[in-house]
Amino acid sequence: MSAQGVPFDQRDGWIWYDGVFVPWADAKLHVLSHGLHYGSTVFEGERAYGGTIFKSAEHSERLRLSAEMLDFTIPYTIGEIDAAKKATLEKNNLVDAYIRPVAWRGSEMMGVAAQKNTIHLAIGVWEWPSYFDPEQRQKGLRLDLSEWRRPDPATIPCKAKAAGLYMICTISKHRAERRGFADALMLDYRGYVAECTGANVFFVKDGVIHTPTPDCFLDGLTRRTVIDIARRHGMEVVERHIKPEELSSFTECFITGTAAEVTPVGSIADWHFAPSGITHQLMDSYTAEVRPKQQAA
Numbered sequence: 001m002s003a004q005g006v007p008f009d010q011r012d013g014w015i016w017y018d019g020v021f022v023p024w025a026d027a028k029l030h031v032l033s034h035g036l037h038y039g040s041t042v043f044e045g046e047r048a049y050g051g052t053i054f055k056s057a058e059h060s061e062r063l064r065l066s067a068e069m070l071d072f073t074i075p076y077t078i079g080e081i082d083a084a085k086k087a088t089l090e091k092n093n094l095v096d097a098y099i100r101p102v103a104w105r106g107s108e109m110m111g112v113a114a115q116k117n118t119i120h121l122a123i124g125v126w127e128w129p130s131y132f133d134p135e136q137r138q139k140g141l142r143l144d145l146s147e148w149r150r151p152d153p154a155t156i157p158c159k160a161k162a163a164g165l166y167m168i169c170t171i172s173k174h175r176a177e178r179r180g181f182a183d184a185l186m187l188d189y190r191g192y193v194a195e196c197t198g199a200n201v202f203f204v205k206d207g208v209i210h211t212p213t214p215d216c217f218l219d220g221l222t223r224r225t226v227i228d229i230a231r232r233h234g235m236e237v238v239e240r241h242i243k244p245e246e247l248s249s250f251t252e253c254f255i256t257g258t259a260a261e262v263t264p265v266g267s268i269a270d271w272h273f274a275p276s277g278i279t280h281q282l283m284d285s286y287t288a289e290v291r292p293k294q295q296a297a
């Protein structure tokens, strides 16, 4: 459900669909679509601030690369995708918004092989102020530990933002919410700390920032932005494998993602953190970083 409680297929507005704008409720696909049956779907999650999409070209490039990893080519250039996202924002009169491009294989072939299927691209935009409940965000999220692990890169294209890779994210997040948590932390196939169901994770110990090496999960654009900001502010950032038993030695924890932005974490299972100096500084710096430069004070 959206924040307003209106289901996402029944809202007002326009969806960019294969090069044209269609009324929101008419942006449909057939039940016999390869993307639906076999997960041959890739997507992006982006945010616009004050009318400017943060890192638009990087997101468009990742979308195209995700598709290539699933062995299909999106029939639009990065420039064309960027222009379509911008036009969709404008058509919907939005300046602060979440942007969701999605590309999938169509219906020409319905076996596992889909060599001749057309590739579709659609773009939806909507207002999505806070990914987590603002009160929980303020206090620091309570995270559960997932029973599912990020898989071995030899078993899946782990760098693709592909719909199928979110299957274990949804079941992990559902279990966490049923147990009263905001989200779940996932370990990887080796047992190292990996990421949350839609965000990367960072820790702080003795003034140094530690974050897992992204060798089997998405190296988020927000993750890279936050590392860059931290280093520009003279903070030390260490990317390394982190074991769960180390969590008791960290004093701060936060997660990063386009939707989550920089969100403090208060606990993961029985490990507790006190979001303070570094987390708050990076939250503020990230907010300043995403603001369109001409509007920055």
Ligand SMILES: Cc1ncc(COP(=O)(O)O)c(C=O)c1O
Residues within 6 Å of the ligand: 045, 169, 195, 196, 197, 198, 199, 200, 218, 219, 220, 221, 222, 223, 256, 257, 258, 259
């Ligand atoms: C599983 C997962 N990890 C990490 C991220 C963070 O990526 P980004 O910062 O590019 O949004 C996301 C969000 O897209 C995600 O879904």
